[in-house]
Amino acid sequence: MAAKVVTVTSGKGGVGKTTATANLGVALARLGKKVVLIDADVGLRNLDIVMGLENRIVYDLVDVIEGRCQLRQAMIKHKQFPDLFLIPAAQTRDKTAVSPADMIQITDKLRPEFDFILIDSPAGIERGFRNAVASADEVLIVTNPEVSAVRDADRIIGLLEANNKGPAKLILNRVNPDMVKRGEMMSADDVTDILAIKLIGIVPEDEHVIPASNSGVPVTLNENSKAGQAFRNIARRLTGENVPFMTLQESGGFFQRLARLFSGQGE
Amino acid sequence: MSGFFDRMFGRSSSKSSSSLAKERLQFILVHDRINLPPERMEAMKAEILAVISKYVAVDQDNVDIALQQRNRDSLIVAEIPFSQSKDSTDEAKRRLGQDMDTPRSDQSGTVDEADDF
Ligand SMILES: Nc1ncnc2c1ncn2[C@@H]1O[C@H](COP(=O)(O)OP(=O)(O)OP(=O)(O)O)[C@@H](O)[C@H]1O
Ligand SMILES: [Mg+2]
Numbered sequence: 416m417a418a419k420v421v422t423v424t425s426g427k428g429g430v431g432k433t434t435a436t437a438n439l440g441v442a443l444a445r446l447g448k449k450v451v452l453i454d455a456d457v458g459l460r461n462l463d464i465v466m467g468l469e470n471r472i473v474y475d476l477v478d479v480i481e482g483r484c485q486l487r488q489a490m491i492k493h494k495q496f497p498d499l500f501l502i503p504a505a506q507t508r509d510k511t512a513v514s515p516a517d518m519i520q521i522t523d524k525l526r527p528e529f530d531f532i533l534i535d536s537p538a539g540i541e542r543g544f545r546n547a548v549a550s551a552d553e554v555l556i557v558t559n560p561e562v563s564a565v566r567d568a569d570r571i572i573g574l575l576e577a578n579n580k581g582p583a584k585l586i587l588n589r590v591n592p593d594m595v596k597r598g599e600m601m602s603a604d605d606v607t608d609i610l611a612i613k614l615i616g617i618v619p620e621d622e623h624v625i626p627a628s629n630s631g632v633p634v635t636l637n638e639n640s641k642a643g644q645a646f647r648n649i650a651r652r653l654t655g656e657n658v659p660f661m662t663l664q665e666s667g668g669f670f671q672r673l674a675r676l677f678s679g680q681g682e
Numbered sequence: 683m684s685g686f687f688d689r690m691f692g693r694s695s696s697k698s699s700s701s702l703a704k705e706r707l708q709f710i711l712v713h714d715r716i717n718l719p720p721e722r723m724e725a726m727k728a729e730i731l732a733v734i735s736k737y738v739a740v741d742q743d744n745v746d747i748a749l750q751q752r753n754r755d756s757l758i759v760a761e762i763p764f765s766q767s768k769d770s771t772d773e774a775k776r777r778l779g780q781d782m783d784t785p786r787s788d789q790s791g792t793v794d795e796a797d798d799f
Contacts, residue, residue, distance in 0.1 A: 562703050562710070569711050572754075598698025605704045609711065611754045 418451075418529040420522050421653065422551035423586075426567030428538030430559045431588035434624060435646070436535035437465040438635040442650030444499035445635075448530040451490065451500040453521070455547040456537040457513055460504035467631020468493065468501055477505035477512045479521065486524055510542040515549030522550040531653070540574060548575065553653075554583040555615060560590055560601040569610055584615040586649065591620045603660075616649035617660065618642050712749040715756045723749075730760060739765040 423436045433456070440452045454462035457477065463469040474489040479502070486502075493499040502521075505512060522532050536547030548554055554575055558568040568585070575581045587603050594600035603617045621642035627634035635643040635650075648658045697705075718726070727747045734740055741763040750759045 560703075562707055565707055566710055566714065569714065573715065595700070598700045601700045601703050605700065609704065609707050 418449075418522075418526045418532045419653075420526070420532045420534065420550050420552045421555060422455075422534040422536055422548050422553075423555045423557060424536035424544060424547055424571060425538060425557045425564070426540060426571040427558070427564045430564050431557050431586075431618070432538075433461045433465050433535050434628070434634075435555070435557050435586055435588065435618070435649075436462060436533050437633045438643070438646035439650050439653065440466070440499060440501075440531075440533050441493075441496065441633045442635045442647045443531050443533075443653065444493070444496040445647075446650060446654060447498075448654065449498045449528065450531045450533065451502065451525055451529050453502045453518075453532065453534045454504035455513070455518070455534050455543060457504045457543065457546075458506065458509045459537065460506050462535045463491075463501060463503045464631065465628050465633065466493070466501055468503075469631070472503050475503045475505040476521075477508050480513060480517045486521065510537065510546065513543075513546045515545050518546050518549045540570060544571075544574075548578075548580055551580060554580055555586055556583045556612070557586045557588050558606065558610075559588055560595075560603075560606055565601070565606055565609060572610060572612060582612055584613050585610060586616045586618060587614065588618040589620045590617055614660070615652050616645055618645040618649075708751055712751040712756050715751075715754075716749055731762070734762055741765040 421439075423432045423439070425432050436452060440450050443450045452462060452466070453476065454460050455476070456462070460475075463472060468491050471491050474484040476489065478484045479486050479489045489502050490500040491503065493501070518534075522534075525532055532550075534547050534551065537543035556568050556571055558564045572581065572583055575583050585607065587606055590603065591600055595602045603614055607614050619641045621634065621640055623634050623637050623640035624642055627637060627640070627643075633643075633646075634640045635646040637643050648661075651658045713723075730747060731740060731742075731745060742765075744761075744763050746761040748759055750757045
């Protein structure tokens with residue numbers, strides 16, 4: 416087995432990187448893949464909380480790097496999915512405790528045992544970002560349909576291209592289809608037009624997301640959640656499956672419901 | 683549906699905010715991508731114009747030099763109309779002379795000041 420290293424990054428903070436990483440991890444595990452998640456947001460760890468694994472942490476990424484434990488000891492196994500692991504970030508250290516070379520070394524050790532290694536990047540374009548993308552085979556850029564978030568995404572795309580890490584793929588998160596329809600929010604087409612990169616998923620704004628993080632159960636495990644469905648679709652696309660994009664029209668329209676009924680999915 | 687009422691009551695006679703967002707982004711990104719500070723940009727425009735004015739009479743009032751985006755490529759697109767006046771060649775000569783006397787120090791000076799605020 417030779418894992419694919421997928422880094423989730425964004426430039427701007429708070430656009431949904433951690434939410435996406437957790438959900439893609441769970442969705443890939445549900446597809447029977449062996450997955451390890453690495454929280455590269457050293458100093459501001461969150462992925463453990465979204466995954467509901469915060470009370471099982473003993474060692475973290477920096478402990479591994481500084482030789483206080485074996486890599487295996489820092490890997491927390493998910494309760495429900497025995498093939499899903501998390502390596503948490505250190506909470507009391509900063510980004511300089513990790514180097515890009517450390518990340519490459521750790522992912523190289525993990526590669527033979529896994530199908531996917533997902534890395535949750537911190538916001539920004541500094542050291543933490545460089546750590547997170549150092550060993551990436553594929554980069555997913557999360558953005559929201561807002562001017563500032565798209566601008567930062569563009570900055571990241573430029574940096575990745577300059578470092579031969581492209582082409583990245585785009586996850587457009589927190590799309591409100593009704594607002595798009597009213598001309599109050601940029602559509603996925605608008606954003607991909609501007610950024611000129613390939614889209615791998617459109618995730619709607621969804622009220623199920625916050626309750627899911629409240630309870631530490633990623634939203635993709637909720638069958639009623641459209642965001643959850645969107646993450647499942649992205650996971651399938653990551654495995655190479657060709658999953659058509661469903662148009663996110665307004666939620667209740669008769670024809671939309673009909674269309675969804677026939678296509679057997681939402682997105 | 684609300685889009686329909688908006689149109690009926692003329693609310694979207696002005697541009698939708700999403701297309702405004704897209705336009706603003708296109709402008710912002712093309713400048714981000716070229717990574718040229720505004721005063722350098724203005725100096726470059728002035729220099730381009732100075733060079734062209736050496737050879738033809740330029741209709742200074744209708745010059746448009748701007749950055750544009752085509753996919754991920756940034757372009758400098760210049761629209762520089764010739765002046766239609768009969769004595770355009772004389773004008774060109776005059777400018778040429780002027781340029782030789784004061785080689786664009788005046789231009790960059792004004793540009794820098796104008797851009798400070
Ligand atoms: N599709 C969505 N619908 C509703 N809320 C969402 C959605 N995606 C993310 N959120 C919420 O947005 C907030 C930020 O998400 P998240 O923590 O995943 O962002 P981040 O990019 O990892 O942030 P940071 O840059 O701080 O690491 C959270 O409160 C999350 O619950
Ligand atoms: Mg995060």
